[in-house]
């Protein structure tokens with residue numbers, strides 16, 4: 001990353017105009033005083049235990065039906081419970097282990113594409129709806145993308161977070177919708193912004209059918225024709241994929 005003329009990726013900034021920052025401060029304080037249990041298995045000690053970390057280690061999963069997408073772990077396991085705790089219960093200490101899991105999935109995407117050494121990798125998070133961000137008190141995917149980028153840089157990959165996706169309009173909740181309905185629900189909801197040269201990887205916490213990731217990829221392609229890959233922390237795989245069909249190659 002030596003080109004000084006390139007736009008710099010955005011950095012997370014607290015927005016004091018949103019009441020959510022108070023929620024964030026409160027949660028951070030609670031994290032310091034409330035005894036910790038592992039979000040993956042409930043074992044007392046820390047927010048993410050070594051056993052759960054070991055269970056989620058190893059090659060990432062190939063997300064069926066979502067071209068070029070990898071997930072670090074299944075959503076039905078400890079990583080999925082940790083994603084829910086981080087996103088919906090505000091367990092901020094999970095940012096590091098979940099960001100590191102996301103970094104592992106991105107690393108496998110980079111390997112899949114045989115990226116040239118030194119080429120930048122731009123992690124583009126799926127943005128939370130404004131109402132969700134306010135309720136959670138933080139841009140949780142922005143936090144995970146930044147952590148994943150930091151982890152990748154420590155491994156020698158020139159990765160940075162780039163907040164290049166925004167909402168045009170809100171979609172409905174995807175719960176209960178089938179694949180076609182999910183795609184129709186999200187199509188046209190995101191818009192992209194220019195990203196400096198390099199590999200684009202759309203990142204999210206969890207994917208089910210890949211519809212939201214596909215919308216992010218579409219929105220980025222509409223800017224300059226570039227095709228993005230995708231990576232998530234977890235994959236809510238349909239039951240038919242939960243046995244031997246899950247590929248870790």
Ligand SMILES: [Zn+2]
Pocket residue numbers: 038039040041042043048049050051052053078
């Ligand atoms: Zn655990």
